[in-house]
Amino acid sequence: MKNSSVATIVALSLSSLLSGCYSPGFQKAWSDARPGNTSNAQRWEGRWESYRPGVGGRMRAVLSPQADGHVRAYFEARWKCFLTAYEVSLNSSRKGGVTLLSGDHLLNSCVGGGLYTYKGTLSPLELRAAYDSHHDKGTFHLEPSVVLHPPCSP
Numbered sequence: 427m428k429n430s431s432v433a434t435i436v437a438l439s440l441s442s443l444l445s446g447c448y449s450p451g452f453q454k455a456w457s458d459a460r461p462g463n464t465s466n467a468q469r470w471e472g473r474w475e476s477y478r479p480g481v482g483g484r485m486r487a488v489l490s491p492q493a494d495g496h497v498r499a500y501f502e503a504r505w506k507c508f509l510t511a512y513e514v515s516l517n518s519s520r521k522g523g524v525t526l527l528s529g530d531h532l533l534n535s536c537v538g539g540g541l542y543t544y545k546g547t548l549s550p551l552e553l554r555a556a557y558d559s560h561h562d563k564g565t566f567h568l569e570p571s572v573v574l575h576p577p578c579s580p
Contacts, residue, residue: 449511452502455488466491472568485566524549
């Protein structure tokens with residue numbers, strides 16, 4: 427095999443890995459949380475936005491209340507051709523008609539990895555939160571998902 431053929435195969439393989447069109451663990455959690463299932467998991471969709479202008483992307487989450495009072499959040503965030511999917515256990519407490527969420531997570535990612543802290547509110551109609559890390563700060567806003575989108579839609 428010629429060197430150019432090997433380079434092409436390696437480039438295509440890396441491209442498919444970095445394009446992040448599919449995250450098997452998240453996809454399973456998303457599928458399991460479909461409307462009408464018997465679990466308490468719920469699907470949420472929206473966007474994340476950095477405080478840096480023009481930086482942000484699509485975000486989805488599967489939220490599951492836990493017996494210990496925490497909320498398990500499985501996030502999938504996109505930025506350009508990168509996809510990151512990770513689970514976070516968030517502290518929760520009720521205040522009025524909303525749930526206050528907070529927590530942190532060490533994100534092992536080749537893009538923007540590091541310790542992230544989260545603080546936000548959850549109501550039946552929206553999840554609003556701020557995130558902070560060494561690399562970036564911003565917000566995300568998600569709403570309950572009622573329309574199924576293909577996993578790679580923009």
